[in-house]
Amino acid sequence: MPRKMRYMLDAKDLACERGERRLFSDISLALKPGGFARLLGANGSGKTSLLRILAGLTRPAAGEVLWRGEKLGDIAEGYGREMLYLGHAPAVKDELSVAENLMFSARLSGIAASNDQCRMALEALGIGNLAPLSARVLSQGQRRRAALARLALAVPLPLWLLDEPFAALDENAISRVRALAEAHLARGGMLVLTSHQEVPIAAGNTQTVNLGV
């Protein structure tokens, strides 16, 4: 089927309702390898909801999301092997060390990372020295970095869905995340992100989805 081959991620006529309120409707979005989509909109316009729909967490009120031509509901964890979703909450457990957290997250995504790879990933975010520390002692920004270190390990996953990846980061960390994202796109990966900050990301094919007010 030729349709299947055109887009890897194909979201058609999505609508989202929270309570009985319609946040948005008729939103479409399609990505080919190397494609980058930026979701814009005011607070409460549904950026995060749209990203969660693309991740398969939230069910759209209308429309459907296809991955390699198949509906998300039908492929379940098969999608999880190819997609990395980083939500607003960092998913870093206080009781585990920074390295343990990263190792567990990578394994959840089906990536068997070695200790060395984990340390290099943390180094890519500039927090290699924090690896053995308990996550309890991390600052807000360090916690975000620990979460984003997954990007450095998520090389085999073609689709990244990132919710406000630059929030609570300093200049140094922003440029590190940006470098990871650009390398991912250059490899032919796909990226969808929501962001308040105007962080330029070089990509062959950029589209903007504006959810408005």
Next chain:
Amino acid sequence: MFSNLFNFASPQAFYPVAGRMISWFGWSAALLGVAGLYIAFFVAPTDATQGESYRIIFIHVPAAWMSMFLYLVMAGWAGLGLVLNTRLSGMMASALAPTGAMFTVVALVTGLLWGKPTWGTYWVWDARLTSELFLLFLYLGFMALKEAIDDPQRADRAGAILALVGVVNIPIIYFSVQWWNTLHQGASVSLTRAPSMAATMLAGMLVMALAAWMYSIAVSLARVRAIIVAREQDAAWVRSGTR
């Protein structure tokens, strides 16, 4: 494929249909209720061992039947809503729960009232009464869960999961309580088995059960209409008053 078949599953389409059906079922309930009570009090003979007090079974037994049957129906709607993702199903389950709980209370109260003259005490840990009590708890839990979740569609789905877990557990709870009852030698006189069932008694009970059935349908339809209006108050068809 299902969109045509389940046209009436749209709240908007169902609203006027329900409105027309309410009076029909309401009147049936009233007529059957009068007929059933007439049989219960004037036609059915006095029981040899229990005298007149046994007549309460004409309310107790149909109420107990309805209380269990309505949980099944509720779980059925809930399951349908989960599988087909129709909005009306969750609303129907919400509308049925209070009626089911009401019949459970009626069955419990009539059981108490019958217990006093028969056993000399209001409450005995009879297997059926105890099961009925736990059925009431299941209804209350269902309603409390739906009440606690703000988003109505999430509430519908969570309630549906609970109702399905409940419907699998009810027979197990019922069986376990009976098992417990025989083990601890509780009351051996059961209300439902008490009088040898004469034909007129059976007839009276069936008529009353039918009345309870009609009543349940009428009340749930009225309630589901109220739920539809409350949930869809922003929708154009509710605002324009075309209902």
Next chain:
Amino acid sequence: MTAAIVLVLRRDLLVALRRKGDALNVLIFFVIVASLFPLGTGAEPGQLRAIAAGVIWVGALLAALLSLPRLFAADLADGTLEQMVVSAQPLPAVVVAKIAAHWLTTGLPLALIAPLLGLQYGLPGDALLVLLGAVLLGTPVLSLIGAAGAALTLGVRGAAVLTGLLVLPLFVPALVFGAGAVTASLSGIAPGPHLSLLGALLAVSLPLGLWATCAALRVALD
């Protein structure tokens, strides 16, 4: 599937190990509840023996109930739960592992300490063994049904009390068969049928609890 179970189980046990207080508090609660009853009913040995099984079982139900919020709530708050749902691992495997971890840190300790409480109530040796077996078989049922209740009330106000309202009525069969086994053994009847029924209950609760928990988690994260 197995790899996913091992992965999540190891993580949850590691987290529990570093928060020993949580599991320990549940255990202490259990002991306190069981120790209160004689003060209310009087310590006449015959009477204590008669209520022992019921008291210990109800104590175990309440202790299990108290431990339920920590099953998913912390993972929901820090974002780990949604990572597990969107992960490459099948959700039922994740849920099995989390429930198994919950049982290992709650049900198993409860079962191991139950015979000690039985001693307090003057249960004879064979009844103590039956008690141990019954609580061992029954507590996984509590974890499975309880997990569904905890998942259904995730992120809901008043979740703790609501969970009790939802799951305690569903705990009835476990209570009846579990306490019944001990009572039967006390009165010289073979406890086998009760224990078999507990086993059957576990066999039903496993798929039911798993399905309900997975479905409820998806609803909670929607």
